[in-house]
Amino acid sequence: SQKIEQNSEALNIQEGKTATLTCNYTNYSPAYLQWYRQDPGRGPVFLLLIRENEKEKRKERLKVTFDTTLKQSLFHITASQPADSATYLCALVGGSYIPTFGRGTSLIVHP
């Protein structure tokens, strides 16, 4: 069955450092991969989308890589700030355009 794995342990980093979050998947060939931010008690907010034929995507301080051979995506936040503290969700999207979500990884940026 399809499986999406995100590190369940919270990632703690110091302000100004680069945060790197990992999303691994099995038994899936997504057309797209998305990253969302979710704050406590709130719905997800779309951040970035990367297609299967793209290796890397950037948006301001965010960078996403997508390796379809390794079945892995890395999500980077450079120059992290305490306001970046949240849970980050990885979602795989197939031909139906309906995202399937991972559990998310909590990021805590310490001042």
Add this chain to the structure above:
Amino acid sequence: GAVVSQHPSRVICKSGTSVKIECRSLDFQATTMFWYRQFPKQSLMLMATSNEGSKATYEQGVEKDKFLINHASLTLSTLTVTSAHPEDSSFYICSARGLSGGASEQFFGPGTRLTVL
């Protein structure tokens, strides 16, 4: 980006009662709306997909007679949890897809916290 609202943001009800949650796309027309449920520390689980004017498609294991979905207009979908029980307590999130229908064109509401006593 486009805005999706949900009402109420939180609701507490007694076991056996029914609860209706509204999902609205405020500044765009949504041909398709999705309902998700999220338990603490868990991923969003898709419950059903609804297209305006037609019956919802439910995911495996989701009881359609318990979770009634109505998508009567291009800007409004409702989820009614009938005869709610404590195990239905969860965070319910809707999302809406615009007319362009692309993978990046799906916007999520702020969620509704349901607590059944």
